[in-house]
Amino acid sequence: QVQLDQWGTGLLKPSETLTLTCGVKGDSLPGYWWNWSRQSPGKGLEWIGEINERGSATYNPSLKSRVTMSVDTSKNQFSLKLTSVTAADTAVYYCAKASYLWGTYRGFDPWGQGTLVTVSS
Amino acid sequence: EILLTQSPDTLSLSPGERATLSCRASQSVGTSLTWYQQKPGQPPRLLIAAASSRASGVPARFSGSGSETDFTLTISSLEPEDFAVYYCQQRTSWPPSLTFGGGTKVEIK
Numbered sequence: 001q002v003q004l005d006q007w008g009t010g011l012l013k014p015s016e017t018l019t020l021t022c023g024v025k026g027d028s029l030p031g032y033w034w035n036w037s038r039q040s041p042g043k044g045l046e047w048i049g050e051i052n053e054r055g056s057a058t059y060n061p062s063l064k065s066r067v068t069m070s071v072d073t074s075k076n077q078f079s080l081k082l083t084s085v086t087a088a089d090t091a092v093y094y095c096a097k098a099s100y101l102w103g104t105y106r107g108f109d110p111w112g113q114g115t116l117v118t119v120s121s
Numbered sequence: 122e123i124l125l126t127q128s129p130d131t132l133s134l135s136p137g138e139r140a141t142l143s144c145r146a147s148q149s150v151g152t153s154l155t156w157y158q159q160k161p162g163q164p165p166r167l168l169i170a171a172a173s174s175r176a177s178g179v180p181a182r183f184s185g186s187g188s189e190t191d192f193t194l195t196i197s198s199l200e201p202e203d204f205a206v207y208y209c210q211q212r213t214s215w216p217p218s219l220t221f222g223g224g225t226k227v228e229i230k
Contacts, residue, residue, distance in 0.1 A: 098212075108165070108167060108210075109167035111166075114164050
């Protein structure tokens with residue numbers, strides 16, 4: 001059974017850099033796209049971006065200038081960096097695995113447990 | 122950006138009743154539409170992929186339908202554990218795009 005465990009700094013000051021990592025257990029990185037999304041308190045979900053095992057990444061245009069994703073295949077994990085954070089970046093951040101079957105997108109499954117990141121001075 | 126509009130915002134129903142949730146896309150997404158269920162304090166759970174394909178372990182009372190711009194998630198007979206928030210999501214390959222709907226809360230009447 002695939003399990004995603006995520007960790008990172010939960011409290012940041014404005015202008016700092018958010019860094020989160022997601023470790024993959026029970027599966028390997030090749031063959032899938034590894035995603036980050038976030039959910040602001042009491043609000044809906046926002047996709048941040050995705051990356052594959054070769055390091056090829058696609059980002060949400062609204063966040064692209066501040067986002068960098070990376071992979072470490074030796075540790076079977078992938079990471080998110082978001083620079084110059086503000087209070088608007090306060091949210092629960094989730095990692096998730098995206099799969100395709102015969103070219104058809106099959107959704108995010110599973111998801112990590114979520115990490116609450118608070119930006120406050 | 123493709124926008125997804127879910128309706129209604131809230132659905133108040135009793136256990137045993139049928140729930141019908143709508144998701145409308147601002148432009149065609151083919152059948153690249155996914156449904157998730159989310160309960161408080163938990164990550165979303167995959168229910169339906171490719172508009173109508175139930176994910177592994179999802180009960181048969183959940184079904185999805187639709188294509189292009191109009192999609193529906195139906196819960197045929199609500200169980201107590203089905204009261205939650207439901208989100209739709211679209212994924213298009215070119216240009217690369219992924220967005221979520223605003224969610225529909227199914228609450229106990």
